[in-house]
Amino acid sequence: MSRNIVHDKTWKENISALEKRAERILSVLGDIWNNPAFENSTTRKEQSEGTYITDVVIPLLRASLEDMPNGNICLSTAERQSLASKFRRNSGEVSKERMGKKPDAMALVNYGGRINELVYAECSRIICNDTKKSNDEVKLWRETLDGISFVNLVCRPLNNQFGIVGVQVAGEDIYLNVLVNDAGGLSRYFHIDHAEIPLTVKSPRRVKPLLRLLLTLRNIMIVNKSLLMQALEQAISNPPRNVNPSPTVSTPPYNN
Template identity: 65%
Template sequence: MPLLRASLGDLPNGYICLSTAERQSLASKVRRNDGTGKVKMWKKPDIMALENCDGKLVEFLYVESSRIVCTATKKTDDGIKLWRELLDGSSYISSVCRPICNQFGVVGIQVAGEKIYLNVLINDASGIPRYFHLEHAEIPLTSEVRWRTRALIRLLLTLRNIIIVNKNLLKQAMEQAVSHPPRNTSPSPTVTTPEHDYQ
């Protein structure tokens, strides 16, 4: 959490809220209430980044973190959970404001043992979600491992840049959604044609 606060503090386009409450994500809640998920998986990420866009809370960063001593099974399970959280988050954001495909990405960070992984899920031009692993680094836990800090700083700067771009894209998408609501939101009327007897 201190690393995230340091790298995401004092952003040029405003602040974001980092929630450590480990509460159910809004996206997971919407999916569950929508009835699209048959299995009830109430995902509670360890940390979430929230943005208030025109009165709506939008989650666009999820973090899953394990202890320093981490088994391979725990790492795999957290990786799958993070991927599912990103899918829910991307689906929710697309339904709320439809940001530009191939540009906006929901960010996922996994901390497993002494390693940190930076991932992003982006919808391509066809709307198909694509999951990318961008960076990983070892977290220096003592002052004797200075060589690890370069990769960690690069990862945190990459994260900061993605968040700055995402905040702008979210703002633009929300303004677009408010000023140009989607067309044909109501079902089209059924029109009957007169029947003709052809003899």
């Protein structure tokens, strides 16, 4: 496991590795462009949310997160309930157990027999209305807040460094967000990047921003995975104290 890795605005992989990853993402885009389901606006409107997730969103996320230099990450698409959400919903409850939220996808790490949730993703159909977008924004924020609260109960990764990632796909737009605890323990929700998914080869201007977003996601995950593993190892000999959920400060959203 790589150590002493922090978020310092530098790439954690060399140019050769980044180029290889970019080529993999471009290969996925090529498959999308050859898919008749996304050939024109008429066929795109006919596609369900499930088709969009399966044929576009998950392949792009997987291309970004596969073959990590510090160990594999599992990208789950089974809409399983979030363990962090389930724990928070039932904390202190004595009545019937409540189900946790079910993100469209989660990135999971299994370490020391414990499953940790590092990324949550919410997705709409290709045609997305404002209500769906707003509801998914709120749901994603709550999922990341549950995630950071759960991690802090198990171990105490570095504040102002470790964060839980939220990826939202609303129509053809993809947003990258991270929730991080600051030095005072206050959870802050940052809107890191935004891009448009090029569903056809006729949208070349969308490719570079999407590559940047997906490579940024990968870079964040390399650091976050390292920070989490170190914190879990330290927690074995120094159990962390409980951390109460805290309010969240959000950066302004992107203007469309």
